[in-house]
Amino acid sequence: MSLPDIIAERCVHDIIDIAGCSACVDACPRDAWVLDDNLLGILPDACDGCGLCAAACPQGAIQIALDPLLLQDTHGRVAALACERVQGVSGPAGRVPCLHAVGTGDILALCRSGVDEFLLAAGECARCPRGRGEGLLQRLERVHGMLADRGLSGPTVRVVSGEVWDQRVKALAAVRPADRGPAMARRLFLRRGVGAGIEACEGLLRGGTAEGNPYTPPGRVYPPQRADSIMPLAPAIQADRCAGCNACTTLCPHGALTLEVAEDGPGAYRIVPENCSGCGICTDVCDYEAVEVRCWSRPGDAVLALTPRHCTACGVEFAVPRDHPAKDGLCHICRRTNHHARLHQVMG
Numbered sequence: 001m002s003l004p005d006i007i008a009e010r011c012v013h014d015i016i017d018i019a020g021c022s023a024c025v026d027a028c029p030r031d032a033w034v035l036d037d038n039l040l041g042i043l044p045d046a047c048d049g050c051g052l053c054a055a056a057c058p059q060g061a062i063q064i065a066l067d068p069l070l071l072q073d074t075h076g077r078v079a080a081l082a083c084e085r086v087q088g089v090s091g092p093a094g095r096v097p098c099l100h101a102v103g104t105g106d107i108l109a110l111c112r113s114g115v116d117e118f119l120l121a122a123g124e125c126a127r128c129p130r131g132r133g134e135g136l137l138q139r140l141e142r143v144h145g146m147l148a149d150r151g152l153s154g155p156t157v158r159v160v161s162g163e164v165w166d167q168r169v170k171a172l173a174a175v176r177p178a179d180r181g182p183a184m185a186r187r188l189f190l191r192r193g194v195g196a197g198i199e200a201c202e203g204l205l206r207g208g209t210a211e212g213n214p215y216t217p218p219g220r221v222y223p224p225q226r227a228d229s230i231m232p233l234a235p236a237i238q239a240d241r242c243a244g245c246n247a248c249t250t251l252c253p254h255g256a257l258t259l260e261v262a263e264d265g266p267g268a269y270r271i272v273p274e275n276c277s278g279c280g281i282c283t284d285v286c287d288y289e290a291v292e293v294r295c296w297s298r299p300g301d302a303v304l305a306l307t308p309r310h311c312t313a314c315g316v317e318f319a320v321p322r323d324h325p326a327k328d329g330l331c332h333i334c335r336r337t338n339h340h341a342r343l344h345q346v347m348g
Contacts, residue, residue: 002049002064002065003042003044003047003049004042004047004049004051004053004054004062004063004064005062005063005064006042006061006062006063007060007061007062007063008061010059010060010061010215011040011057011059011061012058012059012279012280012281012284013035013040015251015253015279015281016251016281016284016285018284018285019280019281019284020280020283020284021058021279021280021284022035023053023056023057023058024040024053024056024057024062026056026133027052027053027055027056027133028047028052028053029050029052029129029130029132030046030047030048030050030129031043031046032046032047032048033053048097049064049097050097050098050101050130051064051066051096051097051098051101052098052100052101052130052133054101054103055100055101055102055103055104055106056103056133058277058278058279058280059215059253059277059279060105060215060277064097064101066096066101066102066106067092067093067094067095067096068080068081068094068096068102069081069093069094069169069173070115071169071172071173072172072175073117073172073175075116075117076114076115076116076117077113077114077115077116077117078115078116078117078118078119078172079110079115079117079118079119080094080119080120080165080168080169080172081094081095081096081099081102081118081119081120081121082094082095082096082120082121082162082165083095083096083098083099083121083122083123084096084097084098085123085128086121086122086123086161086162086165087162088121088161088162088163088165088166089121089162089165089166090166093169094165094169098130099120099122099125099135099136100125100130100131100133100134100135100136102136102139103139104139104142104143104218104232105216105217105218105221107136107139107140107143107155108143108218108221108222108232109216109221110155111143111147111154111155111222112221112222115155116153116155116156117155117156117157117158118140118155118156118157118158119158119160119165119168119169120136120157120158120159120160120165121159121160121161121162121164121165121166122159137157137159140155140157142232142296143155145230145296146222146229146230146231146232146296147222149229149230150222150224150225150229150230151225215277217233217254217256217274217275217276217277218232218233218277219231219232219233219273219274219275219276220274220275223274224273224274224299227299227302228298228299229298229299230296230297230298231273231274231276231296231297231298231299232276232278232295232296233256233273233276233277233278233293233294233295234271234273234276234293234294234295234297234298234299234300235256235257235271235273235276235282235291235292235293235294236271236291236292236293236294236299236300237257237269237271237290237291237304237321238289238290238291238292239290239304239321239322239323239324240321240323240324240325241288241289241290241324242269242288242290242291242304242320242321242324243287243288243290243320243324243331243332243335244306244318244319244320244321244324244331244332245286245287245288245332246259247285247286247287248281248282248285248286248291249269251281251282251285252281252282253277253279253281254275254276254277254279255272255275256271256272256273256275256276256277256282257269257270257271257272257282257291258270258272265306265307265308266306266307266308266319267306267319268303268304268305268306269303269304269306269321270302270303270304271299271300271301271302271303271304272302273299276293278293278295280293287332287336288332304321305321305322306319306320306321306322307319307320307321307322309329309331310329311329311330311331311334312329312330313329313330313331313334314331314333314334316331318331318332
């Protein structure tokens with residue numbers, strides 16, 4: 001058992017003070033993560049190294065070591081993983097702390113590199129505390145649906161006993177030994193394990209801020225082929241609620257929401273779903289509940305045109321989506337501070 005590594009600068013709680021993300025806390029079956037107004041940390045004595053927090057973290061801020069086996073059969077490449085609690089598996093090769101510690105980004109990168117079969121040796125997940133949330137099979141099913149939407153073949157999934165898994169792995173290894181290397185960080189194991197096959201998508205695996213340990217939003221591993229392609233994550237702005245404060249576009253860490261300024265007008269909000277990590281910062285900072293992040297859905301409008309307005313209270317020029325009613329004519333600051341009421345109190 002080893003504790004997860006933490007890349008603090010990626011965590012949303014390090015980016016903004018009002019972050020509402022509690023993914024690691026919610027995923028932990030042993031209550032090893034502690035989150036309050038002053039601290040986000042892990043209790044070493046409570047952690048058993050299952051890695052569910054790493055799979056749940058939208059920012060890739062939590063890292064664990066994984067060592068899957070990557071093998072070749074007559075039909076294609078096989079990723080073999082066995083839960084550490086499964087009986088009948090000989091040796092440590094291919095064992096992972098928990099199958100559900102394999103996140104969506106890991107699945108997508110493996111599929112992109114040529115893996116077309118997942119050979120899994122699972123324990124009794126229904127009886128295990130680690131199996132209470134979203135699991136590997138659910139993630140694989142969603143990835144399969146996304147790939148089918150793009151006209152691609154999704155991976156085959158085979159869940160077998162430890163004994164059957166061991167026999168199949170030995171048979172495949174006898175034909176072509178796996179080039180798996182030592183255990184390494186969950187986001188980096190793909191590079192050595194897959195070998196040359198990963199070179200074609202090397203750029204897709206580089207996109208984070210932590211040197212030598214990059215993070216890539218899941219939507220960038222398989223960029224959309226059409227504007228309405230199913231995406232792992234898709235931000236949306238509700239025009240009738242948006243007050244044009246630009247908080248979401250200013251704080252989005254990956255450019256999934258941006259403000260495009262035009263020379264002849266206020267410009268527009270542009271939504272780039274493939275850049276979304278699902279960190280939730282946009283929803284945390286929006287006081288008007290105008291932003292939402294949809295999972296495994298088709299994106300809405302990519303461009304939200306803005307129209308200029310003049311605040312009836314302070315006179316400042318601001319911009320809101322064209323479909324916004326803006327009945328009171330107030331900018332987002334005056335609307336929040338109840339400008340007219342305060343003016344009445346001063347003059348009265």
